[in-house]
Amino acid sequence: MSEDSLLDHALVRLDQAASHLSIDPDVIEKLKYARETTKVRLMIRMDDGSRKSFLAWRCRYDDTRGPTKGGIRFHPASTADEVETLAFWMTFKCAVMNLPYGGGKGAVQVDPRTLSKAELERLSRAYIQAFARIIGPDRDIPAPDVYTNSMIMGWMADEYAQMVGQAEPAVITGKPIALGGSLGRGDATARGGFYLVRHLAENLGLGQTMRVAVQGFGNAGQHIARLLAGDGHKVVAVSDSEGAVYSEAGLHMDMLLDAKAEGRSVASTAGQGGHECMPAADLTGVDCDLLVPAALENMIHVGNAASVKATLVLELANGPVTPEADAILAQNNVIVLPDILANAGGVTVSYFEWVQNRQGYYWTEEEIHDKLRVIMEREGRAVWDVARAKDVTMRTAAYVHALGRLAEAIEAHGTQNFFTS
Ligand SMILES: NC(=O)C1=CN([C@@H]2O[C@H](COP(=O)(O)OP(=O)(O)OC[C@H]3O[C@@H](n4cnc5c(N)ncnc54)[C@H](O)[C@@H]3O)[C@@H](O)[C@H]2O)C=CC1
Ligand SMILES: O=C(O)CCC(=O)C(=O)O
Numbered sequence: 001m002s003e004d005s006l007l008d009h010a011l012v013r014l015d016q017a018a019s020h021l022s023i024d025p026d027v028i029e030k031l032k033y034a035r036e037t038t039k040v041r042l043m044i045r046m047d048d049g050s051r052k053s054f055l056a057w058r059c060r061y062d063d064t065r066g067p068t069k070g071g072i073r074f075h076p077a078s079t080a081d082e083v084e085t086l087a088f089w090m091t092f093k094c095a096v097m098n099l100p101y102g103g104g105k106g107a108v109q110v111d112p113r114t115l116s117k118a119e120l121e122r123l124s125r126a127y128i129q130a131f132a133r134i135i136g137p138d139r140d141i142p143a144p145d146v147y148t149n150s151m152i153m154g155w156m157a158d159e160y161a162q163m164v165g166q167a168e169p170a171v172i173t174g175k176p177i178a179l180g181g182s183l184g185r186g187d188a189t190a191r192g193g194f195y196l197v198r199h200l201a202e203n204l205g206l207g208q209t210m211r212v213a214v215q216g217f218g219n220a221g222q223h224i225a226r227l228l229a230g231d232g233h234k235v236v237a238v239s240d241s242e243g244a245v246y247s248e249a250g251l252h253m254d255m256l257l258d259a260k261a262e263g264r265s266v267a268s269t270a271g272q273g274g275h276e277c278m279p280a281a282d283l284t285g286v287d288c289d290l291l292v293p294a295a296l297e298n299m300i301h302v303g304n305a306a307s308v309k310a311t312l313v314l315e316l317a318n319g320p321v322t323p324e325a326d327a328i329l330a331q332n333n334v335i336v337l338p339d340i341l342a343n344a345g346g347v348t349v350s351y352f353e354w355v356q357n358r359q360g361y362y363w364t365e366e367e368i369h370d371k372l373r374v375i376m377e378r379e380g381r382a383v384w385d386v387a388r389a390k391d392v393t394m395r396t397a398a399y400v401h402a403l404g405r406l407a408e409a410i411e412a413h414g415t416q417n418f419f420t421s
Contacts, residue, residue: 006085006297012323017399020390027407030418031091034061034084038134042108042126047116054123058106058131060140061087064409067138068104069094069347071145071174072127074152078107082297086145089318090347093340095402097379099351104140106131112147124152128159135160137170137358143350144174146218146296150186154179170357173350182353184368185346190223190294191369192345193314194231195376196337197290200384204312204335211288213237213310215280216295217266220316220343222257224292229253236288239280241295243267246278246286284308293320300325308334315339330393338395340402341383348375 011032018028037059046052057080060068070090073083083105091103108127112120134140144153153174161167169180177183184191197206210233214225217240225235234250242265245251252273259268270277284291284300285307293299297319300308305325313329313336315321321329321336329336349372356362363371379401387397 006081006319007088009323010085010088010319013395013399014403016396017403020392020396020400021403021407023403023407024411024415026415026418027410030410031062031088031403031406034059034087035063036060036134037080037084037087038131039080040130042123042130044119044122044126046119055109056107056127056130057083058134058140058142059083059087059104060134061103061105062091062406063102063140064406064413065095065102066100067102067136068140069099069101069143069350070103070105071143071346072106072108072148072152072156073145074108074110074112074123074147076109076111078109083107085297086318089340091406092399092402093344093347095405096340096383096398097344097348097375098405099347101141101347101351104142105145106142107145120152121155124155125159128156129163132160132163135171137168137354141170141350141354142172143347144219149219150174150176150181153181170354173353175353180353180357182349182356182368183363183365184372185349185353186219187223187227188349188368188372189220189316189343189346190227192348192372192376193220193224193292193316193337193342194227195345195373196342196380197312197314198231199377199380200337203384206312207289209233210290211236212290212292213283213286213288214292214294215239215283215299215320216293216317217256217260218294220346221292221294222260224294224314224316225251225256226253228290233290237278237283237286238266239283239295240266242280243270244278244280244283245270245275247274247276249274251275290314293317295320298322300329302328305329306332308332310334313337314342316343318343326393326395336393336395338398341380341394341398344379345372345376348372 043053086105094101154176175181212235237246255269269275291310294316300321302324305328383397
């Protein structure tokens with residue numbers, strides 16, 4: 001295994017799951033490789049008249065169970081390896097939730113904070129111009145991820161409509177409501193995790209009032225903090241890319257949300273309302289019951305896993321715990337609700353958006369919440385039951401649950417010629 005390959009690390013989880021099932025080795029072999037990954041260079045006009053180019057990728061990892069589905073990330077550290085790994089996780093995430101999708105993902109290697117709004121729009125449109133032949137409502141359906149949002153999805157949907165000469169809202173999800181977006185997509189990732197924790201609370205032995213620490217205060221992090229605080233839990237620490245704050249009495253949610261809405265770091269609230277500054281790197285070791293990594297990959301690693309004091313980790317981020325850290329957490333009896341289940345609320349409501357776009361009939365927010373809760377509870381319970389029956393971690397159980405569905409679909413397609421459809 002090459003030391004730095006994120007995909008190699010992810011494939012460890014596939015091998016672990018396969019050892020608990022009797023599966024044709026050809027199926028495992030197929031799932032070890034991305035079906036197609038396209039790399040392009042996007043060149044856009046900057047506001048000062050100069051031109052600048054950016055690397056971009058779209059990966060369709062596996063489409064056995066349906067069109068590939070997954071977000072587009074704008075991040076300066078994105079790589080092809082990261083995109084393929086995120087697409088691998090999407091493959092398993094959609095299978096865990098029994099959504100009729102395979103897994104995909106995309107990225108642009110850019111720090112969007114250095115671009116003006118007009119430059120960001122040109123970059124988003126350039127992405128669709130480059131990948132229009134790869135995406136499509138029955139082929140590959142993008143959505144938001146880190147540093148992308150509904151505004152960017154709106155520009156992308158508009159660019160695609162202009163290219164194909166007609167409105168095609170189901171080509172992309174996470175759109176503004178005015179362009180066919182779904183009610184409830186905004187907080188769906190966090191809400192799915194929230195429903196999961198609430199449903200398994202008794203099994204997990206959780207108390208009425210948990211102390212919570214949240215790493216990352218973007219879409220996933222802000223909404224989970226808000227939902228948990230609203231349910232009577234005490235959010236004692238949060239961080240973002242620029243810093244962290246702590247309060248023994250519980251942080252003031254309105255102050256944190258206002259800071260982010262005004263483009264400031266959570267750290268800017270230190271010194272007000274009892275908020276104390278703390279190093280962002282210390283967040284994972286905060287004394288709490290529930291730790292929610294909601295930022296990037298590999299944030300809990302061999303160097304800090306032993307310092308985790310929480311008894312439960314809810315992975316709203318994709319891949320926040322390395323396999324080595326996973327073993328340390330398990331040894332210390334820390335239960336991890338794994339990314340492919342815990343953050344699947346986002347793609348589930350994206351699925352609802354795609355269905356609504358195709359049927360042309362739209363559900364109320366209450367209906368969306370209800371449908372999401374039912375699926376989170378059904379699949380969460382199924383994963384819990386696999387974990388108990390096989391005496392494995394929730395992560396291994398989630399992979400076993402998904403792999404069974406993937407294997408069934410791969411075998412149903414026929415196993416003579418992979419990757420030729
Ligand atoms: N948005 C969605 O629907 C979904 C997101 N996810 C995953 O959730 C995670 C977060 O995504 P979003 O909230 O959408 O992104 P976002 O762009 O809205 O927020 C990312 C947050 O992470 C923070 N961050 C970045 N580096 C950090 C660091 N080193 N330490 C602490 N915080 C740091 C940023 O400051 C920002 O607050 C990612 O792993 C993403 O793939 C998973 C499923 C769906
Ligand atoms: O909403 C979607 O389609 C995908 C969300 C996503 O990229 C993820 O779950 O990591």
